[in-house]
Amino acid sequence: MISDTSEQKKMFNLGLKQTSNWSDIAITAALPVAIALLALFFFINVPVFMTINNWIAISVQVSTIMTIAIPFALLLMAGKIDLSVGSNLALCGVVAGLGFSDLGIFSAIILTLIVGTGVGVLNGLLVSRFDMSPIIITLGTLTLIRGVAQWLAPHPIFGFPEDFLIIGYERILGLPILTWIMLAVIAMGAAVMAFLPIGAQIIALGVNQRAAFLIGLRVKGIGILLYAATGFFVAIAALMSVSRINSAPAGTLGVGIELSVLTAVLLGGVPFNGGKGSLFRVVLGVWLLGMLSNGLILMNVPTELSLMITGLVLIVAACLDRLRTK
């Protein structure tokens, strides 16, 4: 595909010229505006939508996806992808679930983090070693790891220690622990991108991998690191998820989450081929989808219609966001 955006402009924006400063501002704020309009719409139809409690509920609902979406976005910015996150989530959930009874909470958590990171490293090594399309490799591990998870857990795993489940429902300073974790992950991601050298190096990889290699960046190293980080945060997300539902269903946990995460991150304006992107917009992307799903349920929209609306919102929001970058 194409990287040269400034030149493309002429090609496609016939009739989409930005004329005044006003439209400029409107367009820059496309995603926030879309969110605001959608929120207003839901508020008018279901006033309870606008309550603090509902927004906190949304924050908890998106917390897992957000925790995965942040490292996932960095990976995408570097021009890589990890489609195996859903299966890895299930595997980590199963490992944690099995671990609690045999190892105790602390060791089980550590083990889970190791397994999650391990899967990430495996992906990273495969992708870097063979310089394969990350898509096909992680499609492979998506299937493989799901099999492993189901094989480890032929019987449902549930009923975890209360000390662990606290994570899933307790609040600190009025906010659920899960929300705090999510905020911490966002802050961490933002800090890495803004202040650390690796932030620029990640983008460099996505812009021009060959050039990055020639100027001496650790192309493979950064790739593996990013996959490992994704695996690590998937493990965190698995712990969050499992603590919330007090169960680790190997067959259904995290199924299709790779598509939700990908959609949110793309909606957040990270191009599929990487090379740019802002975590702030990724956060908005995740939030938009979470809010949409919440609002549609509150409005009791029938399945077919809510599918149609979700599809439309996706397309419109993406188009709006595209106008911004014109």
Place this chain on the structure above:
Amino acid sequence: MISDTSEQKKMFNLGLKQTSNWSDIAITAALPVAIALLALFFFINVPVFMTINNWIAISVQVSTIMTIAIPFALLLMAGKIDLSVGSNLALCGVVAGLGFSDLGIFSAIILTLIVGTGVGVLNGLLVSRFDMSPIIITLGTLTLIRGVAQWLAPHPIFGFPEDFLIIGYERILGLPILTWIMLAVIAMGAAVMAFLPIGAQIIALGVNQRAAFLIGLRVKGIGILLYAATGFFVAIAALMSVSRINSAPAGTLGVGIELSVLTAVLLGGVPFNGGKGSLFRVVLGVWLLGMLSNGLILMNVPTELSLMITGLVLIVAACLDRLRTK
């Protein structure tokens, strides 16, 4: 990611140099060899695997996916993608099913082809008009169109005219009609790539869309054409599928088929960013997956194990195939 493959080669083939002619040949034939080995393995375990009838059964089982995979591969070579094929398949199935009773077979088929192509054109226009990432747009239509299909079919649709169902079970010259259709689609695709000017133009688009525009190719036109063609063949695939199962379940028809097709096409060596690829290998990719699923069922392998095996085969086959291009 990066489009510059020739340069990448230099970058990563450290230590993977092909030294002798022998290994050269082995590596060139990676995918066929993988298929042969797998077939041998199944044959040893379940001799019935190697019967002509079973291979004909496999050909029928892959016929739908193959019919979609061929235009999908061209789309991918041009650096685009259509993730909405599964939903479009369901929509076309539903339209055909509803049409049979109201319009008669012939008109229903025509209508189905029009609808399928129409969805393709819609995708094409959205992608070209806004120069959006095809992924996000077709993720949107994936959801949208599924909603429309379910909305059109509140009641189950099944029991179609026998004259139509013939397509699904009749044979000509010993081969099922579905297999003939599939072969025709393959031949058509191969002819387009080999003999028509648009073949090279598709590749050019995938290599560098901006350059293709500058040297005067009809970038938008080709894009829309490819999406329309994909939609058209999805409609054909829908007719094939519906004639086979004699039912058009709006909710489940074609769910996840985009991933199967994508996997097969990537396995066939078309890079995700396009710019090259051979239909011959795509056919092998589709066949490999179809054969794998068939053999695993014949061996009655439990779900979790067959997930693991499928994942492994994917990774190994992809790696083998990668060696070839080194």
Place this chain on the structure above:
Amino acid sequence: MFLKVKNLKKSYGSAAVLKGVDLEAQSGSVLAFLGANGAGKSTLLGCICGAQDADTGDILIGEKSLRGLMPREVQDHGVAMIYQHSQAFEDLSVTENIFLGREIKIGQRINHSAQKKIALELLTRLGVDNIDPSVDLKKLGVGERKIVEIARALMLKPKFLILDEPTASLSDKEAKALHKVIQQAVTNECIGVIYVTHFLDEIHKVANKVTILRDGKILWTQPVEDVSIEDLSDAISPNNDLTSFKSGKNTRDHSNRLVINDLKTSFVGPINFSLTPGEILGIYGLMGSGRTELLECLAGASTKKEGTQSLNGKEKNYSSPRSALSDGIALVASDRKEQSLFSSFTAVENLVIPHLGQTVFSGFFRSFEKEKHSFEKVAKLLNIQPPDPNLQGQRFSGGNAQKIMVGRWLIDDSGLQVLLLDEPTQGVDIGARFELYQALVTLKQSGVSIIVASSDATEVCQLSDKVLILGRGQQVALIDNPHSEEHLIKLAHKAEHNTQNCDAGLENAELKAGVMQ
């Protein structure tokens, strides 16, 4: 017939690039269109060809306006363009590249044999006989790809041909052939040509008229007989004293910094030379002679097959540019767009990216102040225009982007020992070229060893303390204190023929060896 540009204006955001330009090209004549880096030449040509849309003004061919047309429509009006940056497709064959979108057909099908025949004719006309038209473009070097693009433009049989720095990546042989082709087309087919270049000595060989663009306006237009090269360089970059440049040999340190012994890669070698600190080695050769491959091998970017490379007396085997860099060996690659520029990065990011987390900017957190400071220093040293640290890399004109690429290694305290430059002045204007040379000399005097590979014999002569001449991958000669560029060119040409024979001889030798076993 005339191709006329009337009062064309174009700005990017608030930066006005073209401030009302009038230009006139005439059938049967060649117009040299000159200007400093960033003057707006490519922008203007892009507006003509439909790659960009001008803000106001008009473009006329005969009576018809080209404003707002798509590139394809502009071509249909008889205007063909060779862009400064390659617009070719590496996974298609040479023939396919030439005929893309304009295929010769029988019915609906491509007539492969007819295409191949015409492609061969075109390539021969362009003085290239060793390109197989059915081979994929990715197998060709940068220069050979340019030839293919030119062949495509000729295939279109245009009424006007626009060439934006066509010879920047060509060696002297192909450049000559191109000049001949242009001359023929102008006299026989009466086409009109607009020719952009930074090689001023070309002007008198090809052009009939010269137009100078400065600061977005036309400075003057004159017949080529009335102007000298000095006039031209004055007009392009008025404030440069070009004659004052002097390489000057470093005599302080005679220890060997870099020693290459019988080095071989898959194509190049065996190569032998040594470099002392503060010495500049030029590598000269024709297109495809293996300069790029040699430099990449030295920098760890491609594999070495045989031989040794030692730095400061220690033998080194680099597996990646990173390992070479940790020893202070850096490479500036030739293909800017594909291999060194990060198009969406700001200027300052582009400049400091190799150093982030490294010696100069080794802090755990980035220090934006320090980065900006470095940029300002380099921008001043190389006169980067505009000196805006936050402008995106892709928005710089070709020459200025190139300055940033070289500037990366001019940052103080980067621990540089050997700098490898592949075509460092590709697309750099006459003024800036000397600024770059000056910077290299300063670097040299600070004790850095430099290797410059270039297809510009003049450049090699001016800069180098010694010159290595490559022909088809073989080391043909190693000359100390080169002074005559004609000598270099002659050697390189001869090498091309000799090694051809050599190759044959080698094959025989191998055959014999095989028989003996």
Place this chain on the structure above:
Amino acid sequence: TDIAEVTIDKIRATASDSCHSGRQYRIAYSHSVSEVAIVKQVRRFADLRAKSLGCVKVLHDNTQSNNLEQQINAIQGWITLGVDAIVVLPIEPTALQPLKRRAQAKGIKWLTYLGQMEGSDGFVGFNHAQSGQIVAQAAVDWVKKNRISHPKALVTSLTPLPSLSPRWTEVVRIFEKNNIKIVTLQDAADQTTGLRVAETVLQQHPDLDIIIGMTDDAAVGALRALKLTRTNPSKVFIGGQDGSLEGLSAVKKGGAYRASAAILINELGANIVDLALNAIRGKKPSFAYTPTVLASKYDQDLLQQLLNNYSR
């Protein structure tokens, strides 16, 4: 009282006066695969019952393909809304325990649909084990009646959803007891997969005697496989579960499709509303099975009645 003894009439009678107080009720109902045709019918009957009562509104979610995340979010939304009762087919019963507690803490009645859950306020649904047993028994009877020696069977499952497992584990158990050999046990729940699995297995076992689908959809797909592989339908027993329109129509048509463990879909839909109302109003019963019956050509009246449920 034993839950198995609760009659439909009793449920209807208890709930029938719910609207007399003038209060409005909101009952939320979540199924794990709302894209499946039969679920749409259940929803339709729930809506019909709500309409006929007059004071009830049924809320539906959009959980598809057993997406747990989606279901959890939907239920959380309903808790926010403060509906009166939540009826849910838990994709993973244990996974919903925390939500159940939260809902109940807010005074929302919690009922499960298919599969019981500890501590819930009600239970709507039918017994998977019963479903599996009915269809397996029908197959065993057919084998005996036709005196088939060494019968071979294909059974389909859906291992990612262990909560549904009695639908196939019961079949496996009964078959083993009756010396029916299960040659293949593979996942298949929809027509396309059912067709593919059956078609493939028929290559290896052209003499296959029995195919039991874990849903009617899978069994319908398998029926198609007979046609495509030109297997003699008179020698095969196909049985499904659910009582979907497609499955019942196949039974009615005769041929290989001989049985469906059919849920009384209209009653099920109505029970969702009635049992929830009972739970809300603190009445009994709020736990009840909706009977599963054997639909076969031998009981044409029942078959017709089941089919009539679908007529619009």
